[in-house]
Amino acid sequence: MARPLPFKIAVVSSVLFIVCTNFVCCNNGRKVGDVMDTEFSGFSVPLEHSFEVDDVAKFRVRGALVLKAGREPSVSLTQSQLSEEDRTKLKDVAAVDGLYRVRVPRVFLQADRQTERQMEGYLTAFVRACAMVESHLSDVISLHTDVSGYLIGVSIVTLPGACRGTEVEDEVDLEVFNTTLSIMAPVNAPGPETALFLERMEMESEKKGKNPQEQKSFFAKYWYLILGGAIFLMVTNSAQPPAGGGREQS
C-alpha cells in the first residue's frame, strides 16, 4: 500500500487518528493460540458463508471468529479447509457469476455476559464468487463497530479483486483460506486545531519582536517619503507658500 505523503500530513494533523485506529491485521493460525491462552474476555461467534448456483442463500459455518472486547478490540479467526464438494461448487457458482456471501451475527462487544452480547439479526456482505476463485481464496474481511462497541457491518474483498476469467486449474489453490482480518472502530474526527495555530501565531509575533526594524510603524519607517510627498504637494498647490507657515509645518 503506497501511502507516503498524505500519511505524513495525517500524522501531523491528528495524533488521535492513530491512537484510536484499531487496526489488527492477523493471519489465522498465529494469533489463535494467543487468544486461547488469554481466554478471559474473548468469545467466539460463527462466521458463515453461502454460495449456491441458484443464488438462494444457504449459510453454513466457515469458521469461528474469536472476538476480544476491551479498549482495543481484537479479532482472530479459526477456519477449516474447503471440502472437495465445496470446491467444485464454488467453481460452478463462479462460472455462472454467482455471489459468495458471508455473514456474522450482530454482537455487542462491550457486554459482560454472553446473553447480552448476542442480538437479533445478521450482518451480511458479498463478493463475486469468481473473484474468490481467481484470488485463490485470499480475502480481506473487516468488521466495523460503532462508537459503543456494537458490530454494525462486515465487509469482504478479495485480493486481487478482478474477475478476468482465468481458469484455476490446481485444486490445491482452493483449499485453504488466506484471510486477512481486522476490526475497526470509528475514527475520531479531528476538531479545529486552534492550539497549534495559536502557537504558530505566537511564534511569528515573537520572531517579529526580535527584529526591531520590522516592528517600526508605517509612519516611523517612511516618514521621509511622506514628508517629501507633502512638501511636493504644497509646492505644486501654491506657487508662493507663506514662508513662515511652511517652515513651521515642516
Place this chain on the structure above:
Amino acid sequence: MARLIWLCLKCIMLYSTVQAVFEDQVGKFDWRQQYVGKVRFSHFDSHVQSSKKVLVATENNVFASLNTRTGELFWRHVDKTGPEGNIDALLQHGQDAVLVVGNGRLLRSWEINIGGLNWEIVLDSGSFQSACLVGQQDTVKHVAVLKKTIISLHYLSNGHQKWIENLPESETVDYQAVYSGGNGEVYALGVVPHSHIAIVAYSLEDGEIIKQISVEAPWLSNIQASCSVIDQGVLTCVDSATVSLYMLDLHLQSQMTQIPLQVLFPFSSPYLPHFLCVNAFFHSRPPLSEFLLQLGPEHHLLLQLNNGHIVTLRDFKPAMLVSFATTGEKTVAAVMSPKNKTACSINLFSGETGRRLLDTTLIFNLDPNGGKPEKLYVQAFLKKDDSVGYRVIVQTEDHTLTFIQQPGRVMWTREEALSDVVTMEMVDLPLTGTQAELEGEFGKKADGLMSMVLKRLSSQLILLQAWIAHLWKLFYDARKPRSQVKNDVTIENLSRDEFNLQKMMVMVTASGKLFGIDSKTGSILWRHYLNNIPSNPAFKLMVQRTTAHFPHPPQCTLLIKDKDTGLATLHVFNPIFGKKSHISPPPLPQPILQSLILPLMDQDYAKVLLLVDDQYKVSAFPSTKNVLQQLQEMASSIFFYLIDSSQGRLSGYRLRTDLSTELIWEVVVPTEVQRIVSVKGKRPNEHVHSQGRVMGDRSVLYKYLNPNLLAVVLESTDLHQERSFVGILLIDGVTGRIIHEAVQRKARGPVHVVHSENWVVYEYWSTKSRRNEFSVIELYEGMELYNSTVFSSLDRPHAPQVLQQSYIFPSSISTMEATLTEKGITSRHLLIGLPSGGILSLPKMFLDPRRPEIVTEQSREENLIPYAPELLIRTEWFINYNQTVSRVRGIYTAPSGLESTCLVVAYGLDIYQTRVYPSKQFDVLKDDYDYMLISSVLLALFFATMISKRLAEVKLLNRAWR
C-alpha cells in the same frame, strides 16, 4: 519600499478575488420574489377611504401589508418559525394592528403605514383563547386578552397592562371568548361542556367582577364554533342536534330562549348548520344585528335580529362563500355562487333588507389548473353617488390570492404556494421551431437525394429568413430607449438561448401545486394544481426525458407518496408546458419504498424509473417490452439500497431477471445508541474533470471517485453535551462496504451535508466549544490508480486514504449545496444559506484537508492556503448582496451551457435566482469589452501592412532600376 510594493500587490491580489456585482448589474442576472404564505387573517385597511393596503397574517408566521393596486408588498415581518411565532389573532384599529403571537406569549402593536413596531409586551403565561378590542362610547382604548385562567386588559396606546384578573372556577370552566359591547363591561364567556355557559362581567375600570351568571346549556360544547354575539350583546348559539337557535341577552337575561330553525325557515338538509362570519368577537364597533347561517355546503341563510325577533332576510342557494363587509353606515353581504363550470359570480346584498344591489355582479373565472375558492375577503367602499362598490380577494385551496375588481377584472394574483417549495428541477428549454425543423431532418428516413437537397435548401432558407428577422428586430430595438424594449416571455416564444442560461424551473410546492417558472425573469409560465394530494406528502421529482430528443416532448415524473401509508401515485407531465402527459402511469397498489432512475432508455428516449414496493418487487415505468428486455440483460448490474431509519437498517439488493430482488448486504446500526439522520449520494449529473491532484513534487494524487458512495449521517440518541456525537459513515451503495467511519465527539445536529466528487463536507454544532464547525473528508486512491479505465465497486479492494480537517464557522447555517458546472473544470464553491438571509459562496479551496499547518515549499507550489482554524465570512462572498432570502430551506444548482457559469436558485419563504462564476468568467468577454478599440487596432494594422507592403514593393522596384 519593497514592503510597500508587497502591500500594494497584496491589495491587488485581494481585489482580484472579489466577486461582487457592480451597481449596474443589480437585477440583471438575478431576481427575487417575496411571499407571505397561506393567509390566515386578512384585514382591509378601511380607516382612510383611499387606502390601498390590506393586512395579512399567515400560517407561515408572517405579518405583511400588501398593495391592493399591484399586489406587491409594502412591508413584511417574518417571525420565528413553529409555534413560537404563530400568529393567534389580528385586531385592527385605525392605524394600529394588534397581534397576539406565540400562543399568547407576546402582544404586539404595529403601525400599519410603515410597518413599524409601536410596542411589544410579554403576556403572562397561559394558553391563549381569545382577544378583542374594548371600546367605550365609540372610542377604542383597550384590548382584552383572554387566556385559560386569566383575563387582562391593556392600553392600546402603549400596551401597558391596566388590570389582570383570575377567571373564577377556571379548572372546570373552559373560557373561550371575550366580548365587550362598549358599555364599560368586559364579558368572559366560558363553557362547561354539556352543562352550562359561565358568563363573567368585569368592570372596564378596575377589573372588578360586576356579575357572574351561569346559564343552562347542556347541548353546547364549543362557544367559538357555534356561538356569536350579535346586535347589542345578544349571545346567539346554534345547536345542530336539535336544529335550533338559542338566544341570550347578556345584560338582562339568565335563561336562553330556543327558536327552532324550521319555524324560521323550512328546510331539509342532512348537513348540520353552523355559524358563519359574524366576527363579533373580533370587532371593535358594536356587532351587527345581521348574521349568516350555513345550512349546507352551498346553502347559506341571512338572518336579522329585529326587536328581539329573528327575521329571515334571504336564502342563498347555491352559495359557496359568503362574507360581510361594512362601509360607512352600510352593511353588505357578498355571496359567491357558481355560474358555470369555469366561472363563479359574486353579488352584493344589502344587509338591512337582503335585497340584491344593482350592478354589483362580479365574475370570477376559475382557473382550471387551480383550486376551489376557499375564502372571500371583501373591501366595500362608497362611490360618489353613495352606492356601494367593492373589490374582493378570493383565496383558493392552492393558497392563491386573487384580487378582483368589478366587473371581474383581475388586478393581481399572488401564488402563495411558492412560499413552501419542496423540491425543484431545472429543465433545458426546447429549440425554436426553425432549429427543430433543422434537427428533425436528421431524424427522418432518407427518401431520395433530390428531395433531401430540396429539404435542406428550404430549411436553410427558413433559417436565413429567421436570422434577417432577428437582425431587423435588433436594429429596430436599438433605436428605442432601453426601458421601452419589452421582452415578454410567454410560453410560445420560449426557446433556448445561445449558452443555455435560460431554463425552465419546475417547482413542486407543499400544497401540491406545480409551477413552471422562467429562470431569466421569474415569471410563472404555467401552473398546475394537483387536488388529490395526501395530507402528509413526500415528493420526488425526476426528469425522465430532457428536451434533447426532438420530436419526443420532454417528460418529468413526480412521485407523490403519502408518508403515513406509504402509498404513492405518479404524475407525469411535460415540464415546458405543464400539461399532463397522455401516458398513463401504472397504478401502484403497494406502498413504495424506493425509486431510482436508471440511465437506461426506452426506444422513445425516456429514462427508466424503477419503483420498489414493500414486497421487494420492482416495477418499471415505462414498462414496454423493450425496457423489460434491457432490464433482463442488465439485471445483474442493477443494485439498490434501502434504508429503514426506525430500525437503523441499511440493506442492499440486487435485481433479478424476473424483476424480483435479492438481499445481498446488510448493515445494522443499533438504534439505542444512534439514529440515521440523512443519507446523501452524489448527484448523477455531476462531472469530474480531473482524476487527481498534482502535488508539489509533480506527482499525482488520485482521487477516489466512487459514484456509488453514500454518506450516512448518524446522530446520538443521548443528547447530553458530554456524550452526544455525530457519526459519518461512508458506505458503498453496491457492496455495502464501509469505506470510512468517523465520529465527531461532543457534537450535535442539525447536520448539513454536501457530498460531491471525492469529498464530503458537513456542518454540526460542537457542544464542547458551543460553536458551529465545518468538517471536510477527502478520499484519495493514492499515488497510482487501481483501474484507471473504469470504476467498479465490485473491484476496488484497496481502501482509500482518508484525510479530514475541521474548521470553525462563525454562523449557524440553514442549508448547503455545492456549485455544479457542465464539465466540472471550474473550481467548486459551497453555497451556504445563512439564517440571516444571506447566501454565502465559500470556495471549496478553504475546506481542504491538505491545508498545511506549516507552510513548506511544496505546499506553496500546490497553492494550498495555510491552515487557519476559523473560516471567515467575507461580505463580498454573499452572492445575493442586499436581496435577503428569508428562511432559506434549499438551494438548487444547475449547470449552464457555459463552463464558468452555474445557475443557482435559493428557495424558502422567498425565491432567489442568480448565476455564480466560481472561477470567474474565464470564457466570457466582459460586458464593457472594448470592441471598437480591438477592431480599430486590427483594421489599422491591416492597412499598415497593406501600405508598407506597397511601399516595400516600390522600394524594391526602385532598387532594381538602379
